Amino acid sequence: MDRRRFLTGALALGGAAALSGCDQIAGTNAGRAALQAGEDASTFVQRLLLTPQKMAREFAESEISAHFKPNGSTDPQDAEYKKLLADNFASYRLKVGGLVQQPFEISVDEIRALTARTQITRHDCVEGWSAIGKWKGPQLSELLQRAQLKPQARYVVFHCFDNMDEGGLTADEDASRYYESLDLVDAYHPQTIVAYEMNGTPLEVAHGAPLRLRVERQLGYKNPKYLKFIEVVESFADIGSGRGGYWPDNGYDWYAGI
Amino acid sequence: MTAQTLPPSRRLVFRHPLVVRATHWINVVALTILLMSGLQIFNAHPALDLGDRSFDHTILSMGATSDEQTRGYVEAFGRRFDTTGVLGLSNVQGEPTARGFPAWVTLPAVQDLATGRRWHFLFAWIFVVNGLVYLLYGIMSGKLARLIPTGADLAHIGSAIREHLLLRFPKGEEATRYNVLQKLTYLVVVLGLLPLQILAGLAMSPGMDAWANWLPEAFGGRQSARTVHFVIAMLLVLFVFVHVGMVVLSGPLNNLRGMITGWFAITPARAEER
Numbered sequence: 001m002d003r004r005r006f007l008t009g010a011l012a013l014g015g016a017a018a019l020s021g022c023d024q025i026a027g028t029n030a031g032r033a034a035l036q037a038g039e040d041a042s043t044f045v046q047r048l049l050l051t052p053q054k055m056a057r058e059f060a061e062s063e064i065s066a067h068f069k070p071n072g073s074t075d076p077q078d079a080e081y082k083k084l085l086a087d088n089f090a091s092y093r094l095k096v097g098g099l100v101q102q103p104f105e106i107s108v109d110e111i112r113a114l115t116a117r118t119q120i121t122r123h124d125c126v127e128g129w130s131a132i133g134k135w136k137g138p139q140l141s142e143l144l145q146r147a148q149l150k151p152q153a154r155y156v157v158f159h160c161f162d163n164m165d166e167g168g169l170t171a172d173e174d175a176s177r178y179y180e181s182l183d184l185v186d187a188y189h190p191q192t193i194v195a196y197e198m199n200g201t202p203l204e205v206a207h208g209a210p211l212r213l214r215v216e217r218q219l220g221y222k223n224p225k226y227l228k229f230i231e232v233v234e235s236f237a238d239i240g241s242g243r244g245g246y247w248p249d250n251g252y253d254w255y256a257g258i
Numbered sequence: 259m260t261a262q263t264l265p266p267s268r269r270l271v272f273r274h275p276l277v278v279r280a281t282h283w284i285n286v287v288a289l290t291i292l293l294m295s296g297l298q299i300f301n302a303h304p305a306l307d308l309g310d311r312s313f314d315h316t317i318l319s320m321g322a323t324s325d326e327q328t329r330g331y332v333e334a335f336g337r338r339f340d341t342t343g344v345l346g347l348s349n350v351q352g353e354p355t356a357r358g359f360p361a362w363v364t365l366p367a368v369q370d371l372a373t374g375r376r377w378h379f380l381f382a383w384i385f386v387v388n389g390l391v392y393l394l395y396g397i398m399s400g401k402l403a404r405l406i407p408t409g410a411d412l413a414h415i416g417s418a419i420r421e422h423l424l425l426r427f428p429k430g431e432e433a434t435r436y437n438v439l440q441k442l443t444y445l446v447v448v449l450g451l452l453p454l455q456i457l458a459g460l461a462m463s464p465g466m467d468a469w470a471n472w473l474p475e476a477f478g479g480r481q482s483a484r485t486v487h488f489v490i491a492m493l494l495v496l497f498v499f500v501h502v503g504m505v506v507l508s509g510p511l512n513n514l515r516g517m518i519t520g521w522f523a524i525t526p527a528r529a530e531e532r
Contacts, residue, residue, distance in 0.1 A: 022291070023366050026373055035373075038380030046465045056464065057471045065311045122310055122480065124464045126371065128303035129312035130480050217468040251372030257465025258379065 043255040047185075050257065056191055056216035059120040064199060065131040068123070070206035073162035073178065076226055081161040089210040094194075098157070098232035100147035108196060108210045114138035117193050125220040126252065135214045137195035141188045143230065149184075153232045156187040157239060158213055161226035164246055180224040180245040181236050181254075182215065191216040194227065219256035221247045271434055273522035278401070281392040282517055288385040289494065291377055294365035296491055297358070298374030304346075304358030306488055310479035317485065322347040322356035330356070382459065389452060404436065405445045411438035427508040430527030447497055451490050458487040 025031040076082075084092045089108050097103035118136045125131075144156070158180045165176035186192055193214045196203060203209040208225025215222045222245075236242065241249035248254040274282075303312070305319035318334045320341070330347025332339045343349070348360035350368060361367040365377055396402030418438045421427070428437050436444070460466045461474040461483035477483035505513045509523075516522035 022294075022377070026366070026377070035376040035380050038376060038383055041383055042379055046463075046469075049469045050465055054468045055471075056468045057474075059310070063310065065314070067313060069313070122464075124462070124480065125303070126375075128299065128462075128484060129305075129307070130310060131313075132311050217465050219464060247372075251370075252375070257468075258460075258463035 039253050039255075042258055043253070046255065046257040050185075050217060052185060052189060054217070056121055059122065059132050061120065061134070063132050064120060064134055068131040068133045068198070068207070069125075069129065070204075071125060071127075071220065073164065073225065074206040076162040076205075078161045078163060081226065085205065085209070092210055094211055094227055095229040096143055096147045097229070099150040099153040099234060100144075100232050101150065102146065102148050104147060106143070111138060111194065111196055111211065114142060117190070119191055119193070119214070119216070121191070121214070121216045123220050123223070126247075126256070134199050135193060135195040136197035137193040137211070137214070139190060140192045140194055140213070140230075141190075143194065144187060144232070147232065149232055152234045153184070155181045155183055155233050155236055155244070157181040157231045157233055157236055157244075158224045158227055159229040159231060160224050161228050175240070176246070178224060178226070178246045179240060180213070180222055181233075181239075182222070186215060186217065189215075189217065217257060221245070221252065222256045267526045268523055270521045270523050272520050273434075273516045274520045275399075275401075276520070277391065277395040279517055279520060281388050281395075284384065284388045288381045288388060289498075291365060291381045292385060293491060293495065294363060295374045295377035295381070298364040298366065298369075299371060299378060300488065301358040301364060301369060302371045306485040307481035308478065308485060309481055310474070312481055315481075320346040320358040328354060328356075382456075386456060393448075405441050405448070407438050407441045407445075411441065414438065425507055429525045432527065433524050443497070443500075447494070451493060451497075455487060455490045455494070458483045458490065462487065
């Protein structure tokens, strides 16, 4: 009787503690380490399965979303960006640099002159919704080949014009600037393109004009808009909070395949 | 209900081996956390769509009206229901807040998609490994095969349903094995709903979809897979309610002892009584 009562009592207590205590657990170092282990396991398996040849599905024209929801920044207030937008990006130059032999700057017209890839793909937002759009632009690999990566290059970081804290709540503006990063597997993937066109027309501001990245095997936040500078690095530990992207710095997975 | 007051003919049988008991309780914790973190994730886009795109074939959505007297609502198949206080609009730390599911069923309680996802994926791993241990053990020991109803079982399904509705549960020799309704239910949950739930979950991953283009299409598109994932979660909640209800109605302490210590008391059927 006593043992039975003890067991049921202990079980009920354990259950209640487990539920009410989850937030506290997530706040401890051990809790964080456990949650991180889950992310690491997912990344490991996806890296194993997602060989460079695996392609995201491409859709038919008829499946394109009538309305593609713009998310995140939709109207950057950055002064430099506003100036570039005012003359329709005529003086805009995308910078490619970092650990490369040949850093260079390239205009939108020059980007348009490169061999382009067109792909109709599904954009999967981390929030759970999807939209299908048609994107056109050169493969990122073409730009990287032109820059010639140095041997120690491991990641490609995308610095953007948009600031996620446009209200100016934080004193340090750079802390909320959008950025993302890819390892070389995804940077050289055939479907990773620097898009200048969406659904047959130049990118709208809400969708990242003049250039945005498309990374089709990962979630939406890995597709930075308003590209400013593509930097090749050995490690992104010194950028932002060191987790490789604005959203990863805010608790989201760096490898966003799930 | 102490051992001393047991009728002399009442006997204890060893019902659940350690692997089954351990995986059962790990599952209780894992499914609870998966459900609550899943509802947190749902709240980031509190709607269900069909197909590959959102916003075109929405079958259900939750939200709050923006007029002065803010109300929470659920809109399903074109009909709107006022669900203020629970769905669409509920109190978070005393403040009425627009959100799909209320704070008391989501993990974390406050809106925090990043942390919800971390809980969900960690416990998805625990759930999958736990499930594989259970299945492997079940197959090797032959116990899983016992969930398959026999011809005789199926022939008596009508009377089994009647007996259950009358809350008359099997006694004596009959109580030493699962009855046909238990077998069918566990079979559907263990080999049907749970594996399907994992596949529907994976079908939402753009990475997994690139690995297997057919995966989301098997559900009719990524958004359909998301809807299936949600519906199965609700079916599992329904299963748990019925399961716990049956446990309570058919002798809660005996059932709990069975799943904790393995030993289950059998009440003799009339014919077996001396």
